[in-house]
Amino acid sequence: MRQILREEFGKLGCKNPKLLFPEHHLSHAASAFYPSPFPEAAILTIDGVGEWATCTIGSGRENGIEILRELDFPHSLGLLYSAFTYYCGFKVNSGEYKLMGLAPYGRHNSPQVGKWKDLILSELVDLREDGSFLLNMDYFNYATGLTMCVDEAWEKLFGLPRRKSETELDQNYMDMALAIQEVTEEIVLQLAQTSRKLTGSDYLVMAGGVALNCVANGRLLQSGLFKDIWIQPASGDAGGAVGAALASWHIYLDKPKKRQGSDAMKGALLGPEFGDREILKVARRYGSVYQGYDDFEKLCTDVAGLLEDGRVVGWFQGRMEYGPRALGNRSILGDARHPEMQKKLNLKIKYREGFRPFAPSVLEECIHDFFELDRPSPYMLLVAPVRKERRNPFPRDYHSRPLYDRLYYLRSDVPAITHIDFSARIQSVNKNVNPRYWKLIDAFRRRTGYGVIVNTSFNVRGEPIVCSPEDAYRCFMGTEMDYLVMGDFLFKKEDQPHYTDRDYWRQKYELD
Numbered sequence: 001m002r003q004i005l006r007e008e009f010g011k012l013g014c015k016n017p018k019l020l021f022p023e024h025h026l027s028h029a030a031s032a033f034y035p036s037p038f039p040e041a042a043i044l045t046i047d048g049v050g051e052w053a054t055c056t057i058g059s060g061r062e063n064g065i066e067i068l069r070e071l072d073f074p075h076s077l078g079l080l081y082s083a084f085t086y087y088c089g090f091k092v093n094s095g096e097y098k099l100m101g102l103a104p105y106g107r108h109n110s111p112q113v114g115k116w117k118d119l120i121l122s123e124l125v126d127l128r129e130d131g132s133f134l135l136n137m138d139y140f141n142y143a144t145g146l147t148m149c150v151d152e153a154w155e156k157l158f159g160l161p162r163r164k165s166e167t168e169l170d171q172n173y174m175d176m177a178l179a180i181q182e183v184t185e186e187i188v189l190q191l192a193q194t195s196r197k198l199t200g201s202d203y204l205v206m207a208g209g210v211a212l213n214c215v216a217n218g219r220l221l222q223s224g225l226f227k228d229i230w231i232q233p234a235s236g237d238a239g240g241a242v243g244a245a246l247a248s249w250h251i252y253l254d255k256p257k258k259r260q261g262s263d264a265m266k267g268a269l270l271g272p273e274f275g276d277r278e279i280l281k282v283a284r285r286y287g288s289v290y291q292g293y294d295d296f297e298k299l300c301t302d303v304a305g306l307l308e309d310g311r312v313v314g315w316f317q318g319r320m321e322y323g324p325r326a327l328g329n330r331s332i333l334g335d336a337r338h339p340e341m342q343k344k345l346n347l348k349i350k351y352r353e354g355f356r357p358f359a360p361s362v363l364e365e366c367i368h369d370f371f372e373l374d375r376p377s378p379y380m381l382l383v384a385p386v387r388k389e390r391r392n393p394f395p396r397d398y399h400s401r402p403l404y405d406r407l408y409y410l411r412s413d414v415p416a417i418t419h420i421d422f423s424a425r426i427q428s429v430n431k432n433v434n435p436r437y438w439k440l441i442d443a444f445r446r447r448t449g450y451g452v453i454v455n456t457s458f459n460v461r462g463e464p465i466v467c468s469p470e471d472a473y474r475c476f477m478g479t480e481m482d483y484l485v486m487g488d489f490l491f492k493k494e495d496q497p498h499y500t501d502r503d504y505w506r507q508k509y510e511l512d
Contacts, residue, residue, distance in 0.1 A: 022247040024050025024240060025208070026065065028232075031243030032207035033060035034250055034257055035264040036230040040203070042195040046188070047208035047237075048078035048093075055191065055208075059199045063250040063257045068198050074143040075135050077187055078210050080125065083140060084180040086148040088173045089163030099177050100215055101357050102169070104421035106178025116158060116179035123157055125183070131190030169355070181215060188216045192225055202227040207243070211235040211381075212324065214425050218383035233268040233379035234323030242322075267433040268379060269329055271320030274469050279486045282469040289495035293488045297439065303485055304443040307335050307453060311482040312349055314458055316472045317436050321465070325380045326457035327427060328361060328437035330465050330472075332481065334416060334454040336360055341416035341454055348480040352461040358454050359425040360417035363441050366451035367428055370414060380427040388412045388422070416454050427455060 002019055009017050022030065028045040043058035043065065054076035057069040082092045085099045106113055121127055126134040139154060141147045151162050160172050192204060204226045211217070212235050221229055232239050249255050283290055293299040303313055315331045326332075332349060334341045346354050359380050360370070367373055373384040412418040419425075431438045445451035458466045460479060466472045469486055476484040477496060484491040493499050 020244075020248045020252055022244045022251075023053075025053045025056045025070070026067065026247055027240040027243035028207040028235075029056065029058050029060070029065050029067070029243070030247035030250070031234070031239040032205035032211075032230070032232045033058075033065060034063075034246040035232065035242075035259070036060075036203075036205045037259065037261055037263050038203040038205065038228075038230065039257070040201055041205045041230075042192075042199040042201040042203065042226075044191055044195050044204060044206050044211075045208040046077050046191070046206075046210035048082060049073045049076055050237075050240075054078065057191065057195045057198060059201070060205065063255060065247070065251065069132075069194070071132055074137060074140070075133060077133075077184065078208070079140075079142055079148070080135060081180060081184055081210065081213075083142070083148040084176065087151075087154055087162050088177055089165045089167065089169075091165070092148060096209075096213075098353065098356065100181060100213055101419075102174055102177040102355060103181035103215070104178070104419055104423070105171075105174040105355060106181075107171070107175055108178065108421075110175065112172075113175045113179050113182075116176060117183055119157060120179060120183050125187075127187065127190070129190070130194045131187055131192075132194075133187065169353075184210070184213065185216045185219050188213070189220060189223060189225075192220055192223075196225055204229045205231070207232040207235045207239060209236045214381045215383045215423075217381055218423070221382060222384075228375070230263060231379065231381045233265060233321075233325065233327075233381065235381075236324065238323065265322075265379075267430070268322045268325075268327055269319040269434065270322040272467060273319045274487075276487055276489075279469045279489055282473050283489070283491075285470075286473065287497050288473065288491060290489045290491045293490065296436065296488060297443075299485070299488060299490065300440045300443040301447075302490070303440060303483070304447050306483055307333060307444055308447055310335060310338050310341070312341075312345065312480070314472060314476045314481050314484040315437075315440070316458065316466070316469065316484070316486040318434075320467055323379070325359075325427070326455065326465055327378075327380065328429060328434050328455060330458040330467070331361075331455045332458050333361075333440075334358075336414040336416045336452050336454045337448070337450060339415050345416075345454065345456060350456065350459075350461055351479075355420075357419045357425065358417050358456050359427055360414065360452045361427045361429050361437070361441060361455040363438065363445065363451035364428040364430050366445070367426070370452055371424060371426055373426060376428040376430065377426040378428055378430060378433065380425055383423050383425050386412055386414065386418045386422050386424050388418075414450070414452055417452070 025045050029043045033043050040061040043060050046055045052072045053070050055071040056067050058067045085095045086092050090098045140149050155161050163173055211231050313333045315333050317329045320330055321327045346356055364376050371384045417424050429438050466475050482493055498504055
C-alpha cells in the first residue's frame with residue numbers, strides 16, 4: 001500500500017511524502033471527538049471490525065485521545081447485528097437499517113421475544129457487567145467461512161429457518177428483529193456506563209457503524225447517563241477518512257482543538273456542489289421544461305403549496321451530504337400530515353418494502369411541538385417519541401395485517417413520519433446551518449401551521465444517493481415523483497419529454 005501511494009503521489013509531482021496510517025478505531029474516535037462541541041468527552045466506537053478491534057472506549061481531552069479499553073475480533077456487536085440482518089433475509093452491510101426499522105413491529109413484552117432474548121444472551125453472547133462480551137463462535141461462520149452464521153445451528157436454536165431475500169415477512173422475523181435490537185441496546189448502554197465510569201466525563205461522543213443505530217442512541221440519551229452525546233454523522237467507515245485527517249492534525253502535528261459550543265461538521269454538507277450552469281446543461285441535454293425563479297422565497301412558497309397538495313418533490317440544493325443520511329440537500333420531500341404519504345413514498349417512489357419508516361425534518365424551533373426531545377438532532381441520529389397517543393383499542397387481527405396498514409391505527413398529526421411504536425427518527429433544521437432548507441420548511445409552516453415535513457434520501461432502492469444534476473434528473477424521471485427542484489429551477493413531471501416512459505429513464509439511470 002505504501003508503494004502504491006508513493007507512486008500515485010509521484011505522478012502528481014509530490015515525491016516521498018510523509019505517510020501516516022492512523023489505526024481504524026483511532027480514526028473513528030478522532031472523527032467523533034474533534035468535530036464535537038465538547039472540550040473533553042468519553043469516546044465510544046463500535047463497529048464490525050477494523051484491523052482487530054471491534055469496540056473501543058477512550059477519553060478525549062483538549063487535542064489528545066487515549067484509548068482505555070478494546071474488544072477484539074471475532075467478538076463484535078456489529079457483526080452480531082449483521083448476523084441477524086443476514087438471518088432475517090436482508091443484505092449485510094446495508095440491510096441493518098431495515099432490521100432496525102422492522103424491530104418495532106415485533107410484539108413487545110411477548111413470550112417469544114423474551115424467549116429469544118434469553119437464548120441470545122445464554123447461547124450466542126456471554127455478556128459481562130462492563131458491556132464486554134464473548135460470542136459463541138460455534139454459531140457464527142464469518143471468521144472462517146463465507147456466510148455470517150451457521151444456518152442449521154440457528155434454525156435448531158430458534159426453531160425458525162433463515163428467511164430468503166424478498167420473501168414475505170411474517171411475525172416471527174419481526175419478533176426476532178425486536179429481540180436483537182433490544183439486546184443491542186442493552187449492550188450499548190452497558191458500554192456507555194463503563195465509558196462514564198472510566199472517564200468520569202459528563203459527555204459522550206460516538207462513531208463506528210453501530211453508532212448509526214439511532215434507536216439505541218435515543219435510548220442512551222433518555223437514560224440520562226450523560227449530560228449530552230454527540231455522534232459523528234458519517235459514523236461508518238467513510239467517516240474514518242475525516243477521522244484519519246483529524247488524528248494526524250491534532251495528534252501528530254499537535255494542533256489544538258478550538259471548536260466549542262457547536263460542532264464543526266457544518267451540517268455534514270461537505271460534498272460536491274453544482275451551480276446553474278451544470279443544471280441548465282442537463283436541462284438542455286434532455287430537452288427539459290422548467291421554470292426559473294429570481295426570488296427564492298417565491299420558489300419556497302410555491303413548493304410548500306405543492307407539498308400541501310400531497311405532491312412529492314425532489315429537492316436538490318448546494319453541497320451534497322457527507323455520510324449515509326440525506327439532510328435536505330439531496331432529499332425527496334412530502335407532507336408529513338398525509339396519511340397515505342408513507343405508503344406512497346415506499347411503494348411508488350423508493351420501490352422498497354412497505355414497512356420502512358421515514359424521517360421528519362423539523363424546524364429546530366418547532367421540535368417540542370411534535371416530539372419529546374429537549375435538544376436539536378441535526379444529523380437524524382436520535383429516535384424520540386412523537387407527541388400524541390395511540391388510538392385504542394387495536395383490532396384483534398392487528399398483528400396479522402399488512403405492515404403499512406398498522407399505521408392507520410395510530411393517532412398522530414404527522415402519520416407519515418410516525419413509526420409503529422409511535423417514535424420518529426428526527427432531523428432538526430437550523431436556520432444558520434442550512435438556510436435554504438429552513439426557508440422551505442418555514443414556508444410550509446406559514447401555510448399549514450406545521451413546521452415539519454417528510455425527508456427521505458434522493459435515490460431508489462439499491463442505488464446511492466444522487467450526487468449531480470444529471471443523477472437527480474434521471475432519478476426524478478424514473479420514479480413517480482411529481483416535481484423536481486434543482487437550485488432555483490422547478491421541473492414539473494408532466495411537462496418533461498418521455499415523462500410516461502419510466503422504464504426508459506430507469507434504464508438510463510441504472511446503466512450510467
